[in-house]
Amino acid sequence: MTARSFLALIKTETAVAVEYRTRILIWVLSSVFPLLMLAVWLSVEQTSGDRLPWSRGELIGYYFAAAVVSQLTSSFLTWAWDEDMRSGALSFRLLRPMHPFFQYLAREVGFRLVMAGFLVPSLVAATFAWDDLTYSLTPARGLLVIVTVLCGFLLNVLISMTFATAAFWSTQMANLYSLWWGAGAFLSGWIAPTELLPAPVRVASYLLPFRSSMGLPLDILVGRSTAAQSTAGLLVTAFWFLVFTWAFTRLWRAGLRHYQAVSG
Amino acid sequence: MAGRSPSLPGGQRLRRYLRLLRIFWSATVQAELEYRLNFLSNALLSLFWLVWAALGVGVYFRFGETVNGWSYPELLVVMGWFFAVNGLRQAVIQPNLGRMTEYVRMGTLDFVLTKPVNSQFMVSFRHLGIYNLLDPLLGIGLMVAALIWRGEMVSVIDLVGWVVLGAGALSVVYALAVAIQSLALWAIGGEALDDLLQGVVEAGRFPVQMYRGFVRALLTFALPVAVMTTFPVEALLGRTTLKLVVVVTLVAAAALVGASLVWRLSLRHYRGASA
Amino acid sequence: MSFLGRSLAGQFVTRMDVALEARYSSAEGDRGCQDLHPVITVDGLVKHFRVHRREAGMRAGLRGLVHREYALVRAVDGISFRVAAGEVVGFLGPNGAGKTTTLKCLAGLLYPDAGALDVAGFRPFERDQDFLGTITFVMGQRNQLYWDLPAMETFHANREIYRIPRSDFEATLDVVVNLLEIGPYLDRPVRNLSLGERMRCELAAGLLHRPRVLFLDEPTLGLDVTAQAAVRRFISHYSHDYSATVLLTSHYMADITALAQRVLVIDHGVLRHDGDLAALVAQRAPIRQITVTLTGDVDDRALARFGNVVNRSKLSAVIEVPRDSISAVASQMLTALPVSDVSIADPPIEEVIDRLFTERDG
Numbered sequence: 001m002t003a004r005s006f007l008a009l010i011k012t013e014t015a016v017a018v019e020y021r022t023r024i025l026i027w028v029l030s031s032v033f034p035l036l037m038l039a040v041w042l043s044v045e046q047t048s049g050d051r052l053p054w055s056r057g058e059l060i061g062y063y064f065a066a067a068v069v070s071q072l073t074s075s076f077l078t079w080a081w082d083e084d085m086r087s088g089a090l091s092f093r094l095l096r097p098m099h100p101f102f103q104y105l106a107r108e109v110g111f112r113l114v115m116a117g118f119l120v121p122s123l124v125a126a127t128f129a130w131d132d133l134t135y136s137l138t139p140a141r142g143l144l145v146i147v148t149v150l151c152g153f154l155l156n157v158l159i160s161m162t163f164a165t166a167a168f169w170s171t172q173m174a175n176l177y178s179l180w181w182g183a184g185a186f187l188s189g190w191i192a193p194t195e196l197l198p199a200p201v202r203v204a205s206y207l208l209p210f211r212s213s214m215g216l217p218l219d220i221l222v223g224r225s226t227a228a229q230s231t232a233g234l235l236v237t238a239f240w241f242l243v244f245t246w247a248f249t250r251l252w253r254a255g256l257r258h259y260q261a262v263s264g
Numbered sequence: 265m266a267g268r269s270p271s272l273p274g275g276q277r278l279r280r281y282l283r284l285l286r287i288f289w290s291a292t293v294q295a296e297l298e299y300r301l302n303f304l305s306n307a308l309l310s311l312f313w314l315v316w317a318a319l320g321v322g323v324y325f326r327f328g329e330t331v332n333g334w335s336y337p338e339l340l341v342v343m344g345w346f347f348a349v350n351g352l353r354q355a356v357i358q359p360n361l362g363r364m365t366e367y368v369r370m371g372t373l374d375f376v377l378t379k380p381v382n383s384q385f386m387v388s389f390r391h392l393g394i395y396n397l398l399d400p401l402l403g404i405g406l407m408v409a410a411l412i413w414r415g416e417m418v419s420v421i422d423l424v425g426w427v428v429l430g431a432g433a434l435s436v437v438y439a440l441a442v443a444i445q446s447l448a449l450w451a452i453g454g455e456a457l458d459d460l461l462q463g464v465v466e467a468g469r470f471p472v473q474m475y476r477g478f479v480r481a482l483l484t485f486a487l488p489v490a491v492m493t494t495f496p497v498e499a500l501l502g503r504t505t506l507k508l509v510v511v512v513t514l515v516a517a518a519a520l521v522g523a524s525l526v527w528r529l530s531l532r533h534y535r536g537a538s539a
Numbered sequence: 540m541s542f543l544g545r546s547l548a549g550q551f552v553t554r555m556d557v558a559l560e561a562r563y564s565s566a567e568g569d570r571g572c573q574d575l576h577p578v579i580t581v582d583g584l585v586k587h588f589r590v591h592r593r594e595a596g597m598r599a600g601l602r603g604l605v606h607r608e609y610a611l612v613r614a615v616d617g618i619s620f621r622v623a624a625g626e627v628v629g630f631l632g633p634n635g636a637g638k639t640t641t642l643k644c645l646a647g648l649l650y651p652d653a654g655a656l657d658v659a660g661f662r663p664f665e666r667d668q669d670f671l672g673t674i675t676f677v678m679g680q681r682n683q684l685y686w687d688l689p690a691m692e693t694f695h696a697n698r699e700i701y702r703i704p705r706s707d708f709e710a711t712l713d714v715v716v717n718l719l720e721i722g723p724y725l726d727r728p729v730r731n732l733s734l735g736e737r738m739r740c741e742l743a744a745g746l747l748h749r750p751r752v753l754f755l756d757e758p759t760l761g762l763d764v765t766a767q768a769a770v771r772r773f774i775s776h777y778s779h780d781y782s783a784t785v786l787l788t789s790h791y792m793a794d795i796t797a798l799a800q801r802v803l804v805i806d807h808g809v810l811r812h813d814g815d816l817a818a819l820v821a822q823r824a825p826i827r828q829i830t831v832t833l834t835g836d837v838d839d840r841a842l843a844r845f846g847n848v849v850n851r852s853k854l855s856a857v858i859e860v861p862r863d864s865i866s867a868v869a870s871q872m873l874t875a876l877p878v879s880d881v882s883i884a885d886p887p888i889e890e891v892i893d894r895l896f897t898e899r900d901g
Binding site: 041 | 301302305306308309312313316319320323324326327328330331332454455456457459460463466467469470473474475476479
């Protein structure tokens with residue numbers, strides 16, 4: 001495999017995603033969860049006043065961006081893989097002289113690119129349309145947001161591929177990944193911004209990989225992350241990236257052997 | 265159970281359809297028995313999501329006793345009922361109407377339409393997602409626990425109100441599913457149609473009082489979110505009125521009739537387009 | 540229009556005849572050269588699967604939740620063969636005989652339980668990238684084309700994935716598109732193509748990197764006669780022009796007779812015959828069929844004296860006669876009966892194969 005062939009694949013996969021644009025749009029529109037969270041947090045803010053350390057503006061900025069970032073960094077590869085194994089499409093990927101990881105990565109990148117294509121402009125437009133929604137960004141912080149979103153995306157793809165690989169042995173991987181995701185939702189900044197969580201949960205959130213793809217870029221975006229905190233966050237991301245690279249490569253080798261042994 | 269097609273007069277026909285239902289569902293159950301590990305893992309998953317939701321709500325109450333007039337136990341009752349409704353959606357609607365796009369694309373719908381059975385019935389109740397049948401039980405369990413924690417008696421009248429409003433809620437969800445999935449017959453939306461319904465139902469996770477202004481009006485009057493979760497739970501908490509019960513019943517009946525009309529209209533279009 | 544159709548059909552028949560001619564005349568001749576440069580070597584290949592077994596009914600289903608019974612399926616049970624470069628070999632066998640499993644092992648999708656495999660100097664299950672670039676695996680019922688994009692997009696993606704130089708790509712594409720006559724379909728989304736159109740594009744996508752070894756699993760399944768013929772023509776041209784080795788399974792005997800010089804008959808995971816079709820027919824069908832056209836009425840009993848009457852009308856009959864005595868019987872008939880015409884033929888190949896598989900059960 002070469003960088004060229006990988007880029008060509010991304011191009012093709014983006015074309016596929018463009019074909020699905022209507023579907024993607026409906027899908028994005030129907031993922032109301034972050035806005036539900038926002039609504040509830042605004043109610044909390046109204047009832048509790050000063051006891052809540054975050055302002056109304058910060059909450060609005062956080063959750064509107066959460067709606068975008070969560071779509072850009074999440075990965076459906078575990079399910080796609082599950083489906084490919086069932087339908088036999090996985091065989092075609094194994095027959096190509098390119099590691100399936102990159103084939104799936106290309107698919108995910110193409111899909112997220114199309115999403116970014118209309119989500120990011122929508123968010124920018126929303127900041128102009130609604131005065132309550134503003135971000136005060138310096139170029140450096142803006143860049144940091146982009147970097148952390150990219151890192152979060154890569155880490156998530158790697159994690160979901162690791163889970164997918166385990167599907168060589170078990171048919172329950174999609175469910176297990178749901179558990180992982182569910183646990184993550186508490187710690188990623190999805191249910192609440194990390195700062196608003198109870199202390200022990202907050203510590204777990206800082207140390208585990210979940211926050212990398214959600215809370216970290218969002219906290220930087222709304223200005224609730226110091227330079228030191230951001231650096232620490234990126235280091236945590238890098239650490240987990242290494243852990244999952246190790247896990248993935250080991251599982252892949254063993255899993256492929258297993259797949260070759262049992263698939264009918 | 266979610267509403268049945270309104271055009272089913274006569275006890276004999278009803279019996280026939282109930283028998284069909286038994287045959288359909290026992291076939292599904294048998295097919296799923298093949299995957300025994302799925303049972304365990306889905307049961308665990310259901311329990312996990314219930315605990316997840318209950319704890320998640322708890323975070324809000326770190327900053328105050330109530331949120332817009334709702335206490336923690338009261339919100340848990342809503343959560344339990346939401347779990348029940350959503351579980352039924354996943355068990356009955358998703359495996360059937362949720363696959364409408366697939367039916368159209370694979371031509372399965374043509375098989376359905378050539379059977380001498382009401383087509384809406386066939387596309388609505390052919391399959392059963394048995395893994396999600398645990399969700400309603402868990403949800404009701406959570407409701408009972410939350411009501412005990414709240415510490416106020418639930419009167420028989422409250423209970424009757426909940427049953428009536430709950431039936432209305434399920435009918436409205438079913439009607440909405442039929443209407444949304446009818447779009448597939450016009451080649452609109454694809455698989456995302458199911459996500460659309462899920463999005464609407466998802467908004468029922470919280471009572472409408474959590475939302476404000478335009479959004480609350482939208483969720484109360486345009487989308488059936490208030491009907492779906494807020495009203496039935498308010499009945500249990502002794503906060504409903506007879507007038508509301510009557511209105512919701514009428515709305516539910518109208519929704520079922522309307523959905524059936526939309527289905528037939530779409531079917532006529534589909535037959536016209538594909539002939 | 541009908542004239543054109545007929546002339547095309549005529550051409551096709553001629554081509555078939557030529558192929559048959561070649562097949563029958565080659566007989567034992569080319570068997571010796573196989574061992575010189577085997578591209579594929581299979582030695583004692585074994586592949587078993589464990590499958591869950593259960594009876595019908597709800598009770599059995601519930602019982603299965605607690606206690607499971609498994610059955611061992613010997614998909615491939617000790618098969619050995621060699622295929623020389625440029626050979627086209629047909630796999631015959633009923634459903635579930637182990638044909639696809641063997642192909643999957645050879646393509647590196649399955650890890651054999653026992654036995655040694657060598658394909659073009661590689662061990663398939665190691666899935667070396669150079670190995671994958673050497674082979675192709677086309678499955679009639681599945682598709683690798685991007686469903687929602689025109690086939691051309693998949694071709695371009697494959698060009699990059701297989702690192703095909705642009706000039707080679709253009710040249711191969713040209714040949715492939717012409718032979719398969721898919722020019723008009725290349726810029727339509729695959730989902731809008733008919734099965735025949737899609738399958739031809741599928742074949743094209745699998746061959747752009749000019750693989751030297753082709754595994755074709757039911758490449759003509761479900762296609763109409765025209766599309767089948769196009770696919771057949773293409774495979775034969777391709778294997779000839781690029782000296783490619785082809786392993787082919789098909790339920791359509793016409794595919795095998797038109798393409799394969801040699802057939803492997805596999806049943807219940809065991810190789811039952813390896814050789815050319817003529818030998819198979821001679822060995823497995825110890826009878827031939829005499830078709831006589833009569834000038835006058837003949838008693839049924841008079842016909843039965845000569846052999847087994849399988850078909851009878853007023854003025855003609857088809858009689859099965861042992862292969863050894865065929866000429867004697869034919870001349871006896873000519874003298875004893877009012878005959879205007881006699882022709883001798885092998886029974887249809889389908890019957891031979893069917894007999895081969897039913898014999899085993901009987």
